Amino acid sequence: MTRAGLLPATAPPPAPTPPSPDRFYRDGTGATAIMSVAHFPDEVLTFLQMECLAAFKTALEGPCDAVVELGCFDGRALEVARAAQLRYCGIDISCGAVAALRERIADEGLGAHATALVGNAQETLRxxxxxxxxxxxxVLPFNLLGNLPDPRRALTGLRALGGTVLISVFNEDPRTTAVRRAYYTQCVSELAEPAPGRYGGTLFRGAQGFRSESFSAPALHRLLTECGLQIRSETTNRLGRCVTAHRA
Ligand SMILES: C[S@@+](CC[C@H](N)C(=O)[O-])C[C@H]1O[C@@H](n2cnc3c(N)ncnc32)[C@H](O)[C@@H]1O
Incomplete structure (x- = not known):
């Protein structure tokens, strides 16, 4: 009798492997699409400007001896580190983004002060x-927190490392949701209708595991407190907020 012959006739098929929630950014062209300026509605630029200035102010106020940007893509916070004369490390789940940032670091002669690593923001110990x-x-820029399947895991991991955390997120305002819809329509296929998120904001989902949610102020503050982080300062504009926090 063959081995196959020993199997019960009704053996269930192997369970399918659950799709990785990171594959939009990790595996394909998602990171390039969503971080392309050509896909941003104009309003988004003021949000990024606010975030950059908030990071610079926080870096100068200290205590701080390096800038570590998670979801760094092309390393916008490298300019913050350069202006504040601090070392820089960019971390991104996309190998293509990290390769391009390494090339930029080399081209600009910053190899002694700046590095880039492939890594997952939720896996701090790695x-x-x-x-x-x-x-x-x-620095958690440009609504990165709203992309993470498990924001608590990222925040508690960062808390354990000490230092300061700057989080930039979109708010729950209907106007912001309309701007986000216009933005994601440019770069995410199979974009679903927005739904309520876990933190008082709006969740967008799309192909390849894309997910992005916004945050209400009370829900974000509660999340940070529950993760053992104490808010030090906050800057807001029409689209969102930048919150600086440290270990409570
Ligand atoms: C900063 S987020 C931008 C999110 C977008 N603006 C939105 O509204 O949802 C995009 C960058 O974060 C990176 N990224 C996404 N998830 C990540 C993770 N878990 N760890 C590290 N980098 C991640 C992507 O590869 C990409 O370069």
């Missing part, structure tokens, strides 16, 4: 031994 500084400023 990359924490490779980041510079004793008191880093962790």
């Amino acid at each position: 990359w924490s031994h490779r980041i510079p500084g004793e008191q880093p400023l962790f």
Whole structure:
């Protein structure tokens, strides 16, 4: 009798592997599409400007000896580190983004002060031994927190590393949701109708596991408190907010 002959006739098929929630950014062209300026509605630029200035102010106020940007793509916060004369490390789940940023770092002769790593913002223990500084400023730019399947895991991981955290997120205002819809329509296929998110905001989903949610102020504040982070300052504009926090 063959081995196959020993199997019960009604053996269930193997369970399908659940799709990875990171594949939009990790596997394909998602990171390039969503981070392309050509896909941003104009209003988004003021949001990014606010975020950059908030990061610079936080870096200068200290205590801070390095800037670590999670979801860095092309390294916008490298300019913050350069202006504040701090070391820089960019971390992104997309290998293509990290390769391009490394090339930029080399082209600009910044190799002694700046690095880029492939890593997942939620898996701090996998990359924490490779980041510079004793008191880093962790920058979570451009609604990265709203992309993460498990924001608590990322925030509690960062809390354990010490330093300061700067989080930039979209708000729940209907106008912001309309701007986000116009933005994601440019770069996410099979975009679903927006639905309520977990943190008082609006969740967009699309092909390849794309997910992005916004945050209401009370829900974001509660999340940070529950993760053991104390808010130090906050800057807001029409589209969102930048919150600086440290270990409570
Ligand atoms: C900063 S987020 C931008 C999100 C977008 N603006 C939105 O409204 O949802 C995009 C960048 O974060 C990176 N990214 C996404 N998830 C990540 C993760 N878990 N860890 C590290 N980088 C991640 C992507 O590869 C991409 O370069």
